[in-house]
Amino acid sequence: xxITSLDRVLSALQGLKTSRPPFTLTLSLYxxxxxxxxxxxxxxNPERYLEGQDAVIGLVDPDILFAPFALTLEAEAFGSxxxxxxxxxxxxxxxxxxxxxxxKHLAVPDVDQSPSLVYLRESVRLLSGKFKGVKPVxxxxxxxxxxxxxxxxxxxxxxxxxxxxxxxxxxxxxTGRHFITMANTLLSxxxxxxxxxxxxxxxxxxxxxxxxxxxxxxLHRTFAEIKGPIVFHHGGNPIGNHLKDxxxxxxxxxxxxxxxxxxxxxxxxxxxxxxxxGNLNGPALGRMPLDSVLRKVDQVLTDxxxxxxxxxxxxxxxxxxxxxxxxLVSIASRIRSWPGES
Amino acid sequence: xxxxxxxxxxLEFILSGDRNGANAxxxxxxxxxxxxxxxxxxxxxxxxEIGRRWVSESISLAAGYLAGKIAEDTLMKAHAHEESVxxxxxxxxxxxxxxxxxxxxxxxxxxxxxxxxxxxxxxGNDVPAETFVDEAVKHDARVIAVxxxxxxxxxxILKIREEIDRRGLRDRIRLAVGGAVFKxxxxxxxxxxxxxxxxxxxxxxxxxxxxxxxxDDHHIP
Numbered sequence: 001x002x003i004t005s006l007d008r009v010l011s012a013l014q015g016l017k018t019s020r021p022p023f024t025l026t027l028s029l030y031x032x033x034x035x036x037x038x039x040x041x042x043x044x045n046p047e048r049y050l051e052g053q054d055a056v057i058g059l060v061d062p063d064i065l066f067a068p069f070a071l072t073l074e075a076e077a078f079g080s081x082x083x084x085x086x087x088x089x090x091x092x093x094x095x096x097x098x099x100x101x102x103x104k105h106l107a108v109p110d111v112d113q114s115p116s117l118v119y120l121r122e123s124v125r126l127l128s129g130k131f132k133g134v135k136p137v138x139x140x141x142x143x144x145x146x147x148x149x150x151x152x153x154x155x156x157x158x159x160x161x162x163x164x165x166x167x168x169x170x171x172x173x174x175t176g177r178h179f180i181t182m183a184n185t186l187l188s189x190x191x192x193x194x195x196x197x198x199x200x201x202x203x204x205x206x207x208x209x210x211x212x213x214x215x216x217x218x219l220h221r222t223f224a225e226i227k228g229p230i231v232f233h234h235g236g237n238p239i240g241n242h243l244k245d246x247x248x249x250x251x252x253x254x255x256x257x258x259x260x261x262x263x264x265x266x267x268x269x270x271x272x273x274x275x276x277x278g279n280l281n282g283p284a285l286g287r288m289p290l291d292s293v294l295r296k297v298d299q300v301l302t303d304x305x306x307x308x309x310x311x312x313x314x315x316x317x318x319x320x321x322x323x324x325x326x327x328l329v330s331i332a333s334r335i336r337s338w339p340g341e342s
Numbered sequence: 343x344x345x346x347x348x349x350x351x352x353l354e355f356i357l358s359g360d361r362n363g364a365n366a367x368x369x370x371x372x373x374x375x376x377x378x379x380x381x382x383x384x385x386x387x388x389x390x391e392i393g394r395r396w397v398s399e400s401i402s403l404a405a406g407y408l409a410g411k412i413a414e415d416t417l418m419k420a421h422a423h424e425e426s427v428x429x430x431x432x433x434x435x436x437x438x439x440x441x442x443x444x445x446x447x448x449x450x451x452x453x454x455x456x457x458x459x460x461x462x463x464x465x466g467n468d469v470p471a472e473t474f475v476d477e478a479v480k481h482d483a484r485v486i487a488v489x490x491x492x493x494x495x496x497x498x499i500l501k502i503r504e505e506i507d508r509r510g511l512r513d514r515i516r517l518a519v520g521g522a523v524f525k526x527x528x529x530x531x532x533x534x535x536x537x538x539x540x541x542x543x544x545x546x547x548x549x550x551x552x553x554x555x556x557x558d559d560h561h562i563p
Binding site: 083085088091092093094095153154155158159161162163203204205206207209210 | 358359361399402403404405407408411441443444445446449468492493494495
């Protein structure tokens, strides 16, 4: 009997070893390159997005598919202006507002009415409609503790957290409500789990006290209301030394690690049963010689060869458009041919 | 309290996130000495240490931001008592490049330059290339310092380079560039026509000194 991608991922979730680890590469953006779709269309038209992911399957056939990895679309729904660079996902050009007090008057966008949120929903629905039961679909959302930085700028969000604690809590309540609604909506549209890159939990950004007293409690409250598993993504910073902070967060079924993290140390820290994903540096793939890439793939696979709760994945942001497709095909082939026990 | 103790305590307040403690300490020092002494004998050396730790990534973004706010608080008090650091250097024209609204770095650069006695013409966010050059000419500034956070907006700095060159001001006005993207992609400094950059806002005074001197050699009074 053929083992499907879903079987493979479910086995990893249950700690059951299969012939090779499941794998995924962050190829949300890359689908646009494969189909020649302009990004202004790709991130607006769910059908074009689906075509892109069909092409990704044609190229490397990953075990997990990504819904659009375009966090700023949520910021757009709140009123931020976006810019569409020719080779990257949209970015915030102008935050929705500049004064944290304005947040009080801001309405949480309607998931049924906001065009950018409807796009995210519809993309998940189309992906799930086509691949449900065969390939898990991973929706990606903005962490409620990071969203304020997209809406008012990093400086204003840091200032609010530093000097206006009560306002920060109010803001987190609002972004938390949005996150709960959005995550549960995408899960009901067919997403199998929610990947959440999180930046504003990291000691390189915030004081320990802020993390312990404001940030983690806010995440705890919101995660408890999510009706599906969350993949806690490193958000661009190594999180291996801080995993203990996140272990007790509800619904977190997996950790996606930075390429600088040690998978071995992470495993020791989280214990045997928690799923780990990682940790090939996705954004750097196009700049690395193929033999170096494959050496790193081998290192990761060897490191985790006795770990059934592991999914091979790229770390950080999307794999860039100019990454040679041959590199991606070689990575997929190397993983598929990896020896293991059935 | 001697200056060594004051500096150590101020650093501890910043590292523990205690703005009130830091301001009380600086107020106490000012009461015993002067605003000018507070800035040059206590604040500036501590900011240098914060900058060193920032570059080595051993302090948080929030701590760096807090240091900037404390410096701003101190400068405002000194200014209110007409005892600020004399702004003898500059002016420097400062702003976020066209389409860029990420002002954190620019604000910190402005604060640290003022702490070091530089006069700043801060143009704010989303500044067109022509405005940068117009203001530099109007105020006789020999450095334009421009901030961009993202790759997409950093490329707009090239328009400022072209505008400076188009008006024949390449030798008289130097272009300092900075922002998160330049730390990730240092080759961008050259690609956008920058004459120099710094890894942190704390390095801005040193960079301005260097660029100002380079432009000064070619300045036509």
